[in-house]
Amino acid sequence: MQIQGQYRSKTYTRPRVPIVATIAGVVATALMLFPLYWMIANSLETNQEIFSIPVSLIPTSVTLTPYATALATQIPHLITSIIVALGTVIVSLLIALPAGYALAHFHFRITVIIVFCLLLTQMIPTVTLSTPFFLIFNKLGLLNSYGGLILADTTYAVPFDILILRAFLSSIPYELVEAAFVDGSDEWGAFLRVIMPLSIPGIVTAGLFAFLFAWGDFLYALTITTTNQIEPISLSIYTYLGQFSSQWNDLMAVATLAAIPAAILLIAFQRYITAGLTSGALKG
Amino acid sequence: MSTKTSVSGSTVVSREKKRAAAMRTQRSGLRARWVRWTFLLPAILYILLFYGYPLYYSFSVSFERYDLQAEITGMAPFVGLTNYLTVFHNPVFQSVALHTLFFTMGSIIPQFVIGLALAVLFTHRFPLNRLLRSLFLLPWLLPLVVSATIWRWLFDQTNGIIDQLLTGMHLVPAHFGWLTTPVWALVAVTIANIWIGIPFNMVIIYSGLQSIAREFYEAAAIDGANGWQAFRYITLPLLEPVIGIVLMLGLIYTLKVFDIIYVMTGGGPANASQTLATWSYNLSFSQQLFGQGAALGNVILLIALAVAVVYVWWSGHTAKTYA
Numbered sequence: 001m002q003i004q005g006q007y008r009s010k011t012y013t014r015p016r017v018p019i020v021a022t023i024a025g026v027v028a029t030a031l032m033l034f035p036l037y038w039m040i041a042n043s044l045e046t047n048q049e050i051f052s053i054p055v056s057l058i059p060t061s062v063t064l065t066p067y068a069t070a071l072a073t074q075i076p077h078l079i080t081s082i083i084v085a086l087g088t089v090i091v092s093l094l095i096a097l098p099a100g101y102a103l104a105h106f107h108f109r110i111t112v113i114i115v116f117c118l119l120l121t122q123m124i125p126t127v128t129l130s131t132p133f134f135l136i137f138n139k140l141g142l143l144n145s146y147g148g149l150i151l152a153d154t155t156y157a158v159p160f161d162i163l164i165l166r167a168f169l170s171s172i173p174y175e176l177v178e179a180a181f182v183d184g185s186d187e188w189g190a191f192l193r194v195i196m197p198l199s200i201p202g203i204v205t206a207g208l209f210a211f212l213f214a215w216g217d218f219l220y221a222l223t224i225t226t227t228n229q230i231e232p233i234s235l236s237i238y239t240y241l242g243q244f245s246s247q248w249n250d251l252m253a254v255a256t257l258a259a260i261p262a263a264i265l266l267i268a269f270q271r272y273i274t275a276g277l278t279s280g281a282l283k284g
Numbered sequence: 285m286s287t288k289t290s291v292s293g294s295t296v297v298s299r300e301k302k303r304a305a306a307m308r309t310q311r312s313g314l315r316a317r318w319v320r321w322t323f324l325l326p327a328i329l330y331i332l333l334f335y336g337y338p339l340y341y342s343f344s345v346s347f348e349r350y351d352l353q354a355e356i357t358g359m360a361p362f363v364g365l366t367n368y369l370t371v372f373h374n375p376v377f378q379s380v381a382l383h384t385l386f387f388t389m390g391s392i393i394p395q396f397v398i399g400l401a402l403a404v405l406f407t408h409r410f411p412l413n414r415l416l417r418s419l420f421l422l423p424w425l426l427p428l429v430v431s432a433t434i435w436r437w438l439f440d441q442t443n444g445i446i447d448q449l450l451t452g453m454h455l456v457p458a459h460f461g462w463l464t465t466p467v468w469a470l471v472a473v474t475i476a477n478i479w480i481g482i483p484f485n486m487v488i489i490y491s492g493l494q495s496i497a498r499e500f501y502e503a504a505a506i507d508g509a510n511g512w513q514a515f516r517y518i519t520l521p522l523l524e525p526v527i528g529i530v531l532m533l534g535l536i537y538t539l540k541v542f543d544i545i546y547v548m549t550g551g552g553p554a555n556a557s558q559t560l561a562t563w564s565y566n567l568s569f570s571q572q573l574f575g576q577g578a579a580l581g582n583v584i585l586l587i588a589l590a591v592a593v594v595y596v597w598w599s600g601h602t603a604k605t606y607a
Binding site: 018019021022024025026028029032033035036038039042050051053054055094095096098099101102103106108114117118120121123124125126127128129130131132133134135136138151154155158159162186187188191212215216218219222223233234235237238241248251252255258259262263265266270 | 316322324328330331334335337339355402405406408409410411412413416418421422423425427428430431433434435438445482483536543546561564568574582588589592
C-alpha cells in the first residue's frame with residue numbers, strides 16, 4: 001500500500017486542471033473587470049446609443065466626441081492632480097526615506113514605539129482628520145492652496161511609505177555603509193551615495209503608492225477646497241456628475257481620463273505594487 | 285562594560301552583534317548618535333504635527349460648541365460631553381449605526397470569501413495565471429471616485445445595465461430606483477464596496493497561501509486526504525494569522541469608507557445609506573456643527589482602535605496555542 005502511495009505522488013498528474021483553472025480565471029477576471037470595460041465602452045458611444053434600451057454591450061457607433069468634451073473641460077483639473085500628486089510624492093519620500101533607513105538599521109530604543117505609532121496612524125479614519133484639518137488650515141490660510149492639499153495628501157502616504165521603505169532597506173546590509181565609513185564618509189554621505197542607488201526599487205514602490213493615494217484622494221480635496229480655484233480631477237468628476245448627471249458618455253470619458261494614470265502605473269510597475277502590498281501589510 | 289541584558293534571552297551571537305553596534309556608536313562618540321537622529325526627526329515631527337496635533341484638536345473641538353458662529357467669532361464655549369450626547373441621542377444615530385454594521389459585515393464577509401476562493405484558484409499553475417492576477421488589481425488602484433461613478437451608472441434608474449438585466453429576467457419592476465430607495469441604496473453601495481475590496485483580500489490571502497509549505501499537502505495526499513479535507517485541516521489553520529490580518533484591516537478600512545457612499549447616494553435617500561463616516565462629514569460640513577462632527581469622528585477612531593486591540597489580543601492568544 002505504501003509503495004503505491006509513493007508512486008502516486010510522483011506520477012499523479014491532473015492534465016485537465018490547468019485548462020479548467022484558466023477558464024475559471026478568465027471568467028472571474030472578466031466579471032471583475034466588466035465595470036471598467038463598461039466605463040470605456042460607454043465613453044465611446046453617441047448620445048443616442050447610450051440611452052438606447054436595450055443597452056448595447058458593444059458600442060456600434062464609436063465616437064470620440066465625449067473625449068473631446070471631457071478634455072475641453074478637464075485639462076486644468078488633470079494638471080492640478082498631477083501637481084498635487086507629484087508634490088505628495090516628493091514630500092513623502094523626503095520624510096520617509098531617511099526614516100525608513102533609520103528604523104531599519106539604527107538601533108533606537110523607541111523604534112518599536114515609532115513603528116507602532118505608524119501602524120496606528122494608518123487606522124485613523126480620514127473623516128476624523130478632515131474636521132481638524134479644515135479648521136486648522138483655515139486658520140493658517142492653507143485652504144484652497146496646492147500646499148494645503150499636498151500636505152493633507154501626505155498623510156495617506158508617509159506612514160505607508162516609511163513601513164515599505166523600512167522593509168526594503170533592511171535587506172541592504174549595513175556592511176556596505178561601514179565600508180564607506182572606512183573610506184572617510186559620514187552617515188548622510190554613505191546614505192546618499194551607497195544606500196540610495198541600491199534602494200531604487202523601494203523608492204519606486206513608495207513613490208508609486210504615494211502618487212496613487214494622492215491622485216485618488218477625494219475627501220481632502222472636498223473639504224480643503226471651498227471655491228473652484230483648485231480642483232483635482234477626483235473632485236471635478238463629482239462636480240461634473242452633479243452638473244451633467246445625464247451625460248453619461250461624457251461622464252465615462254472623464255472617469256476614464258481620471259483612471260488612466262492608475263492603469264499606466266499598474267501596467268508599468270506591476271511587480272513593485274504586489275511587492276509593496278504584501279510587505280506593507282504582512283511585515284509591517 | 286555594558287550591564288544590559290537582552291529581554292528575549294538571545295544567544296551569544298546576537299549579543300555580540302549588539303555589543304559591536306554599541307561599540308560602533310561609542311567609537312564615533314556622541315556626534316554619531318546625534319547625526320542618526322536627524323534621519324528620524326523629520327518623521328517624528330511629521331507624525332506629531334499631522335496626526336498628533338489634529339487628533340488633539342479634534343478632541344478639544346468635540347468638547348466645545350463649535351459651529352459656524354464659533355468659526356466666525358473665534359469663540360467656542362466648553363460644553364463637556366454635550367456633543368457626544370447630542371449625537372447619540374439624535375434619532376438618526378441608531379439607523380446610522382445599524383447601516384454601518386450592515387455595510388461593514390456585508391462588505392467584509394463576501395470580500396473575504398470571494399478573495400479566498402480566487403486566491404485558492406490562483407495557487408494552481410495554469411496559463412495566464414500571472415496576467416490575470418495582476419489585472420485583478422485594477423479595481424483597487426482606481427480612484428474611488430471613478431469606481432463610485434461607474435457603479436452609480438450601473439445602478440442608474442433609467443438606463444443602468446443592472447436594472448435592465450434584472451428587469452429582463454423579470455426579477456424587478458422596470459426602472460427601479462436602486463439608489464433612491466431606502467434599504468436598496470445601502471445594498472447598492474455595499475455591492476460596490478465588495479467589488480472594490482476583493483483585490484486586496486485576494487492578494488494578501490494569496491501570499492499567505494504561497495507561504496504554506498508543499499510538504500503538508502504531500503503528506504496529506506499520502507494519507508489519502510481529498511482536496512476539501514486538505515483545505516479544512518491544513519490550509520485554514522495555517523492561514524489563521526493571515527485571515528486575522530485581512531479581517532482586521534478590512535474592518536478598519538470599511539469603517540473609513542466615505543467616497544463610495546458620498547458619490548453614489550450622498551448618504552440618502554433621507555439618511556438611508558448614511559454610515560458613521562458619512563454622517564460625521566455631514567455634521568461638520570453640511571450642517572456646520574463641527575463640534576458634533578468631530579465628536580463622531582473621534583467615536584469612529586475609538587471603534588477602529590478597539591478593533592486593533594481585539595486583534596492584538598487575538599493574535600497573541602492564538603500564537604500561544606501554537607507555541
